[in-house]
Amino acid sequence: MLAKRIIPCLDVDKGRVVKGKKFQNIQDVADPVELAQRYNQAGADELVFYDITASNEERDILADIVEKVAAEIAIPFTVGGGLRTVDDIHKILRSGADKVSVNSSAVENPQLIQQSALKFGSQCIVLSIDAKQTADNKWMVFTKGGRTNTGLDAIEWAKRGEELGAGEIVINAIDTDGEKNGYQLDLIKQLAEAVNIPIVASGGAGKLEHFSDVLQEGYADAALAASVFHYNEIPIPELKQYLQKKAINVRSEQSWR
Amino acid sequence: MIAIIDYGAGNIKSLQFALDKVGLSSVVTTESNVVQESKAIILPGVGAFNDAMEAIRSLGLAKILKEEAANGKPLLGICLGMQLFYETSYEDGRWEGLGLLKGAVSRITGDVKVPHIGWNTLDQHGNNAILRSINPEAYAYFVHSYAVTDYENQSLVASTLYGGTIPAVVQDKNITGMQFHPEKSGAVGLQLLKNFGEMIR
Structure with missing residues (x-):
């Protein structure tokens, strides 16, 4: 049976992992390679690296960090x-x-999803969507670190992304990001019902039950979080035991020991 | 030395790193003579079936792989690499594979999301050296939209459930296939690569 995934997210800025609140007040946290190793050992199912300043400052992601991480860990990871x-x-x-995950660049040039999916396969093209609630039951896609409203409806954009060949969607709710009050369940649930590719929920994890909520009620295939893992507020082994008790299928202890 | 065939697709670096971790030396190559002189061959791969076959043919490696397989050299196909070992694929058309294993590849069916992405269980069918020290509870990391749908029952070493039964590890003498990515399956994957290494003399 397919396991639900727990994914620590590492926001990287100039080679360091950082964490901000609602995309602001960025704080320095740790070395990405070190943190990746720690998560691998703790039983993380996957890792996501976002070079958070790259799309603003038109910089390339440091390929050598990617290579160092790949050398150290034997679990999958996404880079965006x-x-x-x-x-x-x-x-x-x-x-x-x-x-790889594409976000602003895919909004600007949707063909990027199609071209890269055709060349490398849908399975390695992740569409990352930053969504902000603009009205009741309405979420719009924002880019440039949450500063620019694209005018695209988040659910419609996800459907379009699937059509273009994205193999997975990471949905980050800007309103709940960094608040630790739980994931944006309404948005994630609607999205999971609208598309037929895996949904990775992001933004708002603070407690154990937030993970079970989004994986059960939110129908997410995976839950992504950053600070609760970075500061070890929720150790991954403890989280997995909790989810197992809640009858959520997660990769068991035996297999990663 | 294990020859990893590089036909331009996929994450080969991670495979090399994983082999390093279990003490297996490897070389990434497209050269016929390197492939011929190797102790074992790994055919990795993500991407489209036909593109991969065309690349392998244009490098002159299709013939070499068939010869080396017939010579009894251990071959491991990973993900698309495993699918390329089969006779036919119905991925957006009908394509001829290497035909080292009997059977065919089709799109994953059933009421499930495609691609099949994530950690899934390995249901073991009998004792096989390739599964040595692998816990019955073990998970492996899968990323694929197509799967082997037609195969010889005796070749099925481990399977997973997704929509239906999906062959996860297949083996016919010196030919082994893994539908998941051992190089991305944590300690389980490293053990499987180590077990493959044991087949090499």
């Missing part, structure tokens, strides 16, 4: 941030990433 062309994507995949 500032990937604008098929060549950018190719470079990151060749450095050792398993998947």
